[in-house]
Amino acid sequence: WNKAEKREIRILWKKIQTDPKIKKIAQNIKFEDSWTRNIFKVIVQGWYWCTMNASHIIDSRGHFTSLDFQAFIRYEVSPYNEHVKKHIKSKPGTKFNTLDQVPLDQLLMYGGMDERITKQLWKDQEKELSTKRGLKQAYRFFHKGLVAFSDTQYIGIPIDLEYYEKEDKRLEKKITKLEHKLLNGKEALLFKKETGNELKLQKDFSTKDLRELFFDILKLKPTKMTPNPKTKIPSVDHDVLSQMNNPFAKRIIQRRKLFKVKNTYLAQFKREECDGRIHPFFDLHIPRSYRSSSSMPNFQNIPVRDKEARKAVRQGVIPSKGRKLGLIDYSGTEVCAAACYSKDPVLVKEITDGIDMHQSQAKKLFKLNEKQVTKDIRFYTKNQFVFPEFYGSWYKACAYNLIETCFDLKTNDGIAVKTHLKNKGIVDSDDFMDHVKKEEKKFWDKYNVYYDWKEQSIKNYQKNGYIETFFGHRRTGYLSNNQILNTPMQATGFHWLLWSYIEANRESKNWKTDLIAQIHDEMIYDLDPREESLVWGTTKDIMCNRIRERYDWIIVPLTVEIETTPVDGSWYEKSTIGI
Known part of the structure; x- marks a missing residue:
């Protein structure tokens, strides 16, 4: 296309995307919504259906949601992306893919096949869900959640990149010192003397070398065996090393921790930073338990219990200048959900x-x-x-x-x-x-009434082949007793948060404060201090009162905890406040 044609396409595409009367259907509406916001600078109006999330609602088993898989199992259509496959993903170090290099006839064929299959899939899914009231309710609920998460993803979370660069260097120095002590200490020298080989350290020591060192050379007593009955040998996992009163073992544990903080947590934040922010994906089509997931970076996998790791990561998550981070978290959702289901x-x-x-x-x-x-x-x-x-x-x-x-x-x-x-x-x-x-x-x-409910739930699953939540979601497939019983509790706890998140996101459009993240049963604001009373009063009302007015099956009070940072303070500096 020449410049004039591209300009005409952009004008027409924007007109379509911003017309709420034109229903929009996509395979992964959150991705398409984010892409349109970033490339065309418009907010899509009229989102109607997401075939990817509908696939997840219909069947929660893993890897069922891709368009290729649905095309194959429903319509016997084999993958048709052979001409475009290598162009879909962006090259390392670049922001865009190379689909514009695909010959036009091949690109149009690929796009046409995507459109035809997505359209037919939508029709079949909507027809299927129309006969199952609970599943249709579950889909509509998650659809609203996707749109709210798209708003969050677009706003992003401010981070201090300069801090992460310095922290990365600090951790590198500590790791290097630990490695020097590990490879030059008396244990390493003894290992070489007894075996004739150097201890080798790449990402980690080999388990074979560690077994030989601890149990054959140092004569320590094994405290745990590997689980495989055919090859039962002494274990050298984290639990075993933690119990050893041995400086070499303690250094291994410390190095592993710092290595993970540097190369997993900090690395993903640095890799995904864009203009001083990260924009994590928050998705609803992956966990079989119908909770959410996060990626690029995974903002739901942040150290909590280890103080050093918690500080290293959270110190770099900050509010916008002149603001606070505000966090509000449901308390005891699993116990509350257990009471609602069992009526104990x-x-x-x-x-x-x-x-x-x-x-x-x-x-x-x-x-x-x-x-x-x-x-x-x-x-x-x-x-x-x-x-x-x-x-x-x-x-x-x-x-x-x-x-x-x-x-x-x-x-x-x-x-x-x-x-x-x-x-x-x-x-x-x-x-x-x-x-x-x-x-x-x-x-x-x-708690005998809960016990009876627990036993009956297992029997119901054995009879029906699925378990169902209050919001209409059904988890199918082979499930252990643990999964049968914990899915309703954990899913419902998150669904309370998601319902509140949708409502709070709608309210926040009238605020300067931004809703920027969700972690399990918690939501996070980039909080304008001038609105603090308004934001917390409204959010607490949504999470504790409005939700119970909406769902009469919530038969126990729901409570929340609120934390904030100082103005311009990091996530690590948060403290509890009373509202």
């Missing part, structure tokens, strides 16, 4: 009365009083007893994990959990196992 009266009353079941259970499991329970003890009780029991585990597995994670922790009065339990008459692991068994029985005697 004890669970409903505890939530309504504001009782912290994880704190309460921690006191029982470790024979502690209220003041002795630490955040870590509560955390492991929640994730290694309460939720595992909710989702089909049993006392032995729970007790084993609690022994591994909690026995060396200290209570708030400075006593090791293991020592405290001995003082209470639980002198060894077997005693603790028996104690957890008794607590499990009390737990299910108390």
Whole structure:
């Protein structure tokens, strides 16, 4: 095309895209929406259908959503991109693909096939979903979520690139020092003396060399074997190395952590930075549990529990100049969802009365009083007893994990959990196992209605071949008991957030404040301090009140936690506020 033809095409295309009377259908509307905003500088009006996300609603199994796959399984059409395949992806270091180099007749054929298949797929999907009320409701809900996420993706998240460059160099120096100590220390010299070979370090040491060093040369006692019964050999995984009282093992763990922070977390932020911002994809067509995912960069995979890693990454995420980062997060969504599904009266009353079941259970499991329970003890009780029991585990597995994670922790009065339990008459692991068994029985005697719901849910899945959520989503395919039980809870917790996100995004169009990210059950604002009261008041009302007015099956109160940074402060500097 010459310049005049290109100009005419742009004018016509903009006219079509901005006309709300013309329905728009696409395979991946969020991508097409973002592309149109960036290339044509217009906001698409009239989005009607996304065949990719409809494919996911109809069948949540992995890799079912691509147009090539749908064309093949529905219409027996083999891939037709042989002439354009190498031109679709942009070359490294460039921003654009090379589709303009494809001969016009081949490009038009490829585009025409895409259009015909997408159009037919839309017709078939809409017809199929029209007969299934719940799935149609689920699709319409996710469709609104896609449009909201497209707004978020376009705005982007401010980052401090200069900080990340400096942090990258700092980490490189620390890693280099650790590697020098690892390769020149007494362990490495002993390894060479005994084997005649140098310890080799590339991305990591070989597991074969580590086994030989620790168990054959240093004569350490193996604490864990690899899971394969045919090749059962001593394990040298993270858990094993963490338990070793050995400086060489500790340096390996430290190097691995810093290597991951530098080459996974920081690298993706630096790679995806554009004009001082990153623009992560937030998608709804990948997780089988009907939650969201993130990529380019993955903003939902950021270190939380390790302080050094958390600081290294979060220190570079900042608000726009003169603003704050504002974060609002649902509290206890899985427990609240469990109450809504099971209608367990004890669970409903505890939530309504504001009782912290994880704190309460921690006191029982470790024979502690209220003041002795630490955040870590509560955390492991929640994730290694309460939720595992909710989702089909049993006392032995729970007790084993609690022994591994909690026995060396200290209570708030400075006593090791293991020592405290001995003082209470639980002198060894077997005693603790028996104690957890008794607590499990009390737990299910108390939440017996939830237990009955749990058992019935498994039977329903075995009969129907799927599990269904309140928002109409159905998860199909082969599922373990754990997946049968945790999918409704985790999906519904996210769906509450997504519903609130859609509403908050609509409200934010009248604000200077921008909604810029979503992480699990949390949304993040680039917050104008002058609007702080308005934003938090409105958002809290949406998340706690309006949603319950909309869905009468939410039979327990929903609560939120709010955090902000100082003006111009980084994500790492956030602190809780009361509203």
